Amino acid sequence: MNNETLVADSGQQQQTNGHLDNTSQPARLGTSELVPSRYALKIGDIDVLVLSDGVLMLPTETLATNADPAARAAWLDQMCLPRDAFDWPLNVIVVRSGGRTILIDAGLGLEFPDFPKAGQTVQRLQAAGIDLASITDVVLTHMHMDHVGGLLVDGVKAQLRPDLQIHVAAAEAKFWESPDFAHTDMPSPVPDVLRSVAKRFLDEYRTYLRPFDEQHEVAPGVIAYRTGGHTPGHCVVRLASHGDRLTFAGDAVFQVGFERPDWHNGFEHDPDEAARVRIKLLRELAATGEQLVATHLPFPSVGRVTLDGEVFRWVPAIWDY
Numbered sequence: 001m002n003n004e005t006l007v008a009d010s011g012q013q014q015q016t017n018g019h020l021d022n023t024s025q026p027a028r029l030g031t032s033e034l035v036p037s038r039y040a041l042k043i044g045d046i047d048v049l050v051l052s053d054g055v056l057m058l059p060t061e062t063l064a065t066n067a068d069p070a071a072r073a074a075w076l077d078q079m080c081l082p083r084d085a086f087d088w089p090l091n092v093i094v095v096r097s098g099g100r101t102i103l104i105d106a107g108l109g110l111e112f113p114d115f116p117k118a119g120q121t122v123q124r125l126q127a128a129g130i131d132l133a134s135i136t137d138v139v140l141t142h143m144h145m146d147h148v149g150g151l152l153v154d155g156v157k158a159q160l161r162p163d164l165q166i167h168v169a170a171a172e173a174k175f176w177e178s179p180d181f182a183h184t185d186m187p188s189p190v191p192d193v194l195r196s197v198a199k200r201f202l203d204e205y206r207t208y209l210r211p212f213d214e215q216h217e218v219a220p221g222v223i224a225y226r227t228g229g230h231t232p233g234h235c236v237v238r239l240a241s242h243g244d245r246l247t248f249a250g251d252a253v254f255q256v257g258f259e260r261p262d263w264h265n266g267f268e269h270d271p272d273e274a275a276r277v278r279i280k281l282l283r284e285l286a287a288t289g290e291q292l293v294a295t296h297l298p299f300p301s302v303g304r305v306t307l308d309g310e311v312f313r314w315v316p317a318i319w320d321y
Contacts, residue, residue: 037124044222044241047096049128052299054106054118055087062266063256075256089298090118090146093248094130098220098272102137104248105295109149112122120313121150132159138252139224140168141250143176145197152200167218169226170211172233174201185266227252229274245290252281253294258312282312
């Protein structure tokens with residue numbers, strides 16, 4: 001199997017000539033996966049594969065901590081979502097450019113029994129035919145547990161190459177040395193778990209870290225930019241090739257954030273700044289027309305942003321297979 005190409009042959013739904021398709025093939029790949037969990041596309045010469053790590057069940061209060069409860073309930077009703085708890089999608093992406101294979105975020109991992117439907121990144125990399133040893137770089141949008149936990153799964157580190165580079169904003173690594181949760185509004189015991197997981201990650205992978213200040217080109221046309229807001233060193237990753245563009249927004253954008261970008265998410269470490277980052281990014285995406293993928297948008301989360309007066313609209317892409 002050739003791992004050099006991450007994208008599906010146009011119009012085909014099977015793996016041929018080294019190309020990886022958009023559908024699951026459990027009988028052939030030796031996996032129990034029953035539904036599609038990956039989606040491939042090209043941005044110019046850059047290959048992109050969106051992978052679902054699964055979904056997290058979270059209390060709806062974390063969706064919009066500064067919202068009037070009636071307004072929040074009305075939005076949930078409009079979206080056909082339950083009022084007490086909701087499934088929060090969790091996506092990562094793999095990018096291939098300039099001979100480098102880049103994993104952007106690593107999912108939740110397998111040590112959280114309260115989230116039994118997440119933590120599938122390693123399994124789904126395998127289902128897509130991507131060996132951990134083929135990954136040359138990891139980019140972390142930030143160091144919350146649902147973005148670094150996959151690297152802490154038993155046996156994963158031993159399969160990674162010794163020259164792996166993990167790119168993270170310097171402000172992010174510094175923050176997690178002594179994190180401050182004063183402005184977050186997370187359910188207990190999440191803050192303690194976030195602190196513990198980040199510490200373990202830094203202890204385990206410190207020698208692999210390649211911190212950057214404001215931006216860093218990981219591979220041709222693949223640039224990580226620090227935005228701050230959600231966490232002090234939160235970053236987005238922007239891809240550009242031959243006039244085609246895509247932004248992986250990490251946790252800068254949530255589903256509710258298009259209509260209500262001013263609503264604060266409970267996990268945001270600087271909620272006011274996170275709202276400013278969100279609005280600025282959405283305005284840019286609406287202006288450029290580029291594609292957007294985000295961690296917590298419904299899989300495969302590929303779409304575009306439009307501006308309708310003062311309200312942003314999310315326009316999902318047509319599933320191309």
